[in-house]
Amino acid sequence: MVGIGYDVHRFKEGRPLVLGGVTIPHTHGLDGHSDADVLCHALADAVLGALGQPDIGFFFPPGDPTCAGISSLKILEKCRDLAAEAGVSIVNVDATLVAEVPKVLPHREAMRQNIGAALGIAPQRVGIKATTNETMGFVGRREGIAAMAVAQVA
Ligand SMILES: Nc1ccn([C@@H]2O[C@H](COP(=O)(O)O)[C@@H](O)[C@H]2O)c(=O)n1
Numbered sequence: 001m002v003g004i005g006y007d008v009h010r011f012k013e014g015r016p017l018v019l020g021g022v023t024i025p026h027t028h029g030l031d032g033h034s035d036a037d038v039l040c041h042a043l044a045d046a047v048l049g050a051l052g053q054p055d056i057g058f059f060f061p062p063g064d065p066t067c068a069g070i071s072s073l074k075i076l077e078k079c080r081d082l083a084a085e086a087g088v089s090i091v092n093v094d095a096t097l098v099a100e101v102p103k104v105l106p107h108r109e110a111m112r113q114n115i116g117a118a119l120g121i122a123p124q125r126v127g128i129k130a131t132t133n134e135t136m137g138f139v140g141r142r143e144g145i146a147a148m149a150v151a152q153v154a
């Protein structure tokens with residue numbers, strides 16, 4: 001089974017920028033109720049989709065006080081637990097970040113380590129890519145970051 005996920009978060013001054021559980025030096029972080037880790041959110045929805053489960057907001061309701069400021073790696077850990085309960089393994093995940101700034105690929109290996117550990121899979125099974133939006137649209141105007149992801153379970 002495969003699943004697809006997509007998420008977007010708006011830049012906000014005064015917050016840390018967390019992507020794949022890595023805090024990346026930048027002028028702005030992302031706005032959100034959790035740590036706003038847009039990469040983990042897209043990956044979580046991809047895994048949940050592959051499992052035939054409802055989306056991230058079902059398990060971590062937007063605005064729920066218990067979710068305030070949580071690390072989104074915890075959301076991936078929940079996905080890992082749901083896969084185990086279903087008796088399936090996460091085969092691999094793959095994601096693309098769409099961000100005009102900052103450069104994220106220097107942090108790829110650290111992200112793969114964090115995400116692999118949270119999902120209970122080897123980092124080699126975690127794909128992370130990035131592209132700019134060539135200055136077009138909301139990403140191009142540096143208003144936020146988008147992420148898309150796929151996951152396979154068997
Ligand atoms: N936020 C980003 C965006 C891109 N990269 C890396 O740069 C390469 C070129 O991106 P283009 O959008 O100009 O084609 C891309 O393949 C990534 O390796 C990045 O690290 N962070």
Ligand SMILES: C[C@@]1(CO)OP(=O)(O)OP(=O)(O)OC[C@H]1O
Nearest residue numbers: 032033034057060061062063067
């Ligand atoms: C992660 C959750 C948890 O409150 O909140 P946000 O950080 O706002 O992220 P978003 O992708 O907008 O919605 C999903 C929510 O489940």
